[in-house]
Amino acid sequence: MLFAFLFAFCYCLSVLAAVSGARITKRTVTPPQTLVIPVSRDENQVYSVMVNMSSNPSPQSFAFAISTSTAITTVAGSSCNSCGGVPSYNPSISSSVQQSTKSQNVSTMNGVASGTLVQENCGLIQRNGSAWLYPNQTVTVANQATSFFSPGVSGMIGMGLAPFEDSPAQNWLLHNPTQLAFSYGIALDPPSSSNSSGSGGELHWLQPDQSFHEGEVTWKSMLAANATNPSNMSSWYVEMDAWSATGSSGFNVTQSGTQLLTFLDPLYADIVFPQGAARSIYANIPGASKHSTSAFAHAWKLPCDSRFSVAVTFGSFSTSLDQSALVVKQADGVCVGILQEWIDQTSTEYLLGSPFIAGLYLIFSYAQNGQGTMGVAARSSKNNRLSPAVIAGVVLGTLAVLALIVIAAVLVYFAWLRRSPTSHKRKVSKSEITPFTDISDSSPSRDSRQRDHIGRRTWLAPNTPDSPDWATTLLSDRSSPNSNTFPGGTTYSESRSSQQYYNNADGNVNSTTSLIQLDTPPPYVNTTTPPPVPLLPLRKTRRLL
Known part of the structure; x- marks a missing residue:
């Protein structure tokens, strides 16, 4: 019985040690920092x-269109x-290219390109x-290519799910095996209604930026599409839960409860x-009719004052676009709808392009095994990052204010210099009197009082053998105590240069103000002692006796 108890006790201790050891050895992987990739938008x-190609000191740099429906990267060749x-x-001038004999066709809904495969170092x-x-x-x-490249845009960077082995995501995951996933966020600026170029927003590479979304x-889950089916227009899809359309005429069209396969790609400026x-929506808009056909979809013409909105729902998230984004006025004055319909009547998928993506924050995350997840969130109404134009405006405005302050200071300084200098200067007497003069003649026959240069009577203390020289004993000869007694206090000394210290006949120390400014005898004069020796008037022709 005792043996069984000890066995059970030892077993419990081993289990606790194993659990404790597991907790101690558990490692936490630090997620990567967010890298901000600027996005441009052309006409x-x-x-x-922008992508650099080759490891040369001066790499070849190109603008690559963003695509999330594929993971293939394509560039126009020099031939x-x-x-x-x-x-x-031009591969022939790259020091890091690895040539291959394989070739590949790359298709989008706009066109197709084909060429040879290479391995290249990119940035x-x-x-x-x-x-x-x-x-x-x-x-x-x-x-060779057909309707594949846009003017000024030399290629396409595939950031989609498949083929995963060709994606930048798998490349990074192979070099970072401890990371759980490769993630990035997309924060696009809305398309221009005038088809002008400008800033297109940002990519938040390796880690989404939480300040750009709220809620x-x-x-x-991203569902991999059948790559052998040529009708698939993307390498992945997600399930949209519902969509609805409402208009000023009172219509309300909605669809839910069925599999609504959807993909989102900023490569396309349309919603299909x-x-x-599509026809259930435009049938309720007065004056709407078929207008034109692109390589993959039909567009609709409608009155420019049409009022309607389209909303889509993914789980608990819902967002909508109104006529300000859904209706575009062309150069010829004709208004067309951004929402189009597939040419192929058997196509059941939904495409949400850049007009839709610009209204939300889109996140893609790829695991080590290649499985993908897409996240959607409401775009933050404000974030803590200023655009370069705003930053430049703040800097220029600050410099302008500083310049105005400097100019104002200079003007005030010169105005001060132009003022009369006599108002700031003390009028100096023509005959300066030295207040402390050594009197060698102390004859008692002289008058004990004298008049100063303005007629006032001044009194001077005598030099006696029992007292120090009153003319040289100053406050500066004695140390002034520090008035701050608390720790850390700022030490300061009070200037009292207008006072003199002297010793009384009884040995006490007294002080008085400047001797040449007194109109009455100071209180220290002892009337029982002989009268003080007066200070003789100083004149240029006077000789000492």
Whole structure:
């Protein structure tokens, strides 16, 4: 019985030690810091980032369009005559390229490009000007293309889910095996209604920026699309829970309860619904009609004063766009709807492009095993980051205020100098009198009083053998006590240069104010003693007796 008890006791101790040891050895992985990647927007409303290629001291730098529907990276090659004349990549002048005999076709809904594959060291340009390096990136160097490249944009950086082995995400995860996921956030500026270029927002690389969104983030699993199905327009989809459309005419169209496969990609400046869904909306807008057809969708023409909105729901998150974003007036004065319908009537997917993405904060997260998750959240109405234009305005305004202060100070200084100097100076007497003069003649026959240069009577104390020289015993010869007695107090000395200290006949120390400013005899004069020796008037022709 005792043996069984001891066995059980030892077993419990071993379990507690194992649990304690597990707690001690548990490691916490520090998440990476957020890297800010600036995004530009061109006249065609294409959102792009800057990417360096090669490890040369002067790498080749290009604008790459952002795409989240694929993980493939593509660049126009120097031998491509059908790439629209955009700046092109030349592998022959790169010191870090690894050539390959493989080729690849890259398709988007706008066009197609094809070329050979290379491995190249790349760098994503950050806001501070430095590059986030990701080596051995697989790149398709296009030698021919059809409607693939936008003017000034030389390629496309794929930030999607598949093929995962070709994505920058897997490249980083391989070099950081302790990290649980590769994540980034997208905060786009809205497209321009006048099709002008400008700032396109920011990418928050490796770690989303929480200051750019508010409320809860709704997460959706990214479902991998069948890569062998050519009708799939993205490598992944998420399930949208519902959508609805309402208008000023009183209509309300909604759909929910079915599988609404959706992908979000800033590469496209459109919102595309299946034909049945799009037509149910435009059928309720008076004056709406078919207008034009692109490579993948039909657009609708509608009155410029149309009033309607479209809302989408992902879990607990819901957002909507109204006519200010859904209706665009073209250069010819015709108003068209951003919401379009697929040409293929069998297509059932939903595309939410840059007009929709610009109204929210979008997050993508990829795990080590390649599984992806997409998060959506409400865009923060304010964040603590100022745009470069605002920063420049603040700096220039501050410099202008400082310049005005300096100018005002200079003007005040010169105005002060122009004032009459006599108002600031003491009028000096023509005959200066030395207040303390050694009197060698102390004859008692002289008058004990004398008049000063303005007629007042002054009294001087005599030199006696029992007292110090009154003319040289000053306050400055005696140390003044420090008036601060608390620790840490600031020491200061009180100036009392207008006083003299002397000894009485009884040995006590007294003080008086400046001797030449007294009109009456000072209180220390003893009338029983012989009268003091007067100070003889000083004149230029006077000789000492």
